[in-house]
Amino acid sequence: MLTGAQWVDLVLAPVAWTAGALVAGWLSGVLVHWLARRRGGDRRLLWLLHQRCHRPWVALLVVGALYATAPAHNDLARGVRHVLLLVLIGVAAWLVVRLLYVMEDIAFQSLRVDVSDNRRNRKVRTQITVLRRLMTAGVIVLAFSTMLMTFESLRAFGLSLLASAGVAGAVVGLAAQTMLRNVLAGLQLALTDQLRLDDVVVVEGEWGWVEELTLTRVVVRLWDWRRLVLPTVYFTNTPFQNWTRNEARVLGAVVLHLDYGTPVQELRAEAHRIVEASPLWDRRDWVLQVVDSTPWSMVVRVLASAADGPSSWDLRCEIREKLIAFLRTEHPEALLRCTPPAASSPEELTIVTAPVPSKPTRPLAPSE
Secondary structure, eight states, X not given: OOOHHHHIIIIIHHHHHHHHHHHHHHHHHHHHHHHHHHOSTTHHHHHHHHHHHHHHHHHHHHHHHHHHHOOOSSHHHHHHHHHHHHHHHHHHHHHHHHHHHHHHHHHHHTOOSSSSOOHHHHHHHHHHHHHHHHHHHHHHHHHHHHHHHTSXXXXXXXXXXXXXXXXXXXXXXXXXXXXXXXXXXXHHHHHTTSOXXXXXXXXXXXXXXXXXXXXXXXXXXXXXXXXXXXXXXXXXXXXXXXXXXXXXXXXXXXXXXXXXXXXXXXXXXXXXXXXXXXXXXXXXXXXXXXXXXOSSOEEEEEEEEESSHHHHHHHHHHHHHXXXXXXHHHOGGGBOOSOOOOOSSGGGGOOOOOOOOOOSSOOOOTTO
């Protein structure tokens, strides 16, 4: 039969402390709401704290109250108290992770990407995201190691895991070589500014935008809305094209194979008129040149600059369509209508072209 003091220790004290923790959690939420309504500059921060951290905060108060009042009279009570300690460590790690998300959201408020010149903002956002994920992984490892250290028989293993040393660390490292290489590659990409979110890249012969960049993988959204998923180590070991490495501006090329009788000066004047009239041209660079010749045609290339990759694609399509329409109307004899004869040597097939992807339809801009 339990005495009055034991009933207080086992039932009344935990219930009272738990009720007090719930009331404290509710009052903290009311206080945050009140401060958010009265303070202007800190309103966003307070709302984020309440939205992301209220539940783990209340859970921390409740579990902490239960742990503080849990008795340790016998083995069963000590076991329950140990379980509460493990839950308390896990809830504390949950709260810290949520705080990291709040810090990331606050930093993103001043790093807008819906502006024309967003290269620096995308760079910083990528680095912040990678660092937040790395710190989250560190918090999880720290919490797991602390949990192990609460067991007498696993204390040494927890210490070795926490210090990243010993035989256990070596075994884990050998078993996760590929993952660790990808993690290090992800850190290298983010911290050295080799790749950023929303960069325009050409990989594996495909053209697209970097949609997601994590410690282990990079997701590229292709021009036709497919997703190309590659490990981060791919971008450190394989050459790839980054069209927005230093700036978003792109120089596009249009290549035409025409008859030798084509009036180049008239074609250059028409190309100038088309480029000047196009709103897609950034008013910086353009040129029309005869860049090569073959036994059956001359190769004419038009270069024109645009503000970004999607604009360059549309500008190239516009120039190509209007030049062909001009030649078909004014100089139809310039357009080749026969199949070129077979070349006698590989050198006769050499044609200089710009390394641009050939797609049946234009790619869509990220904003579309």
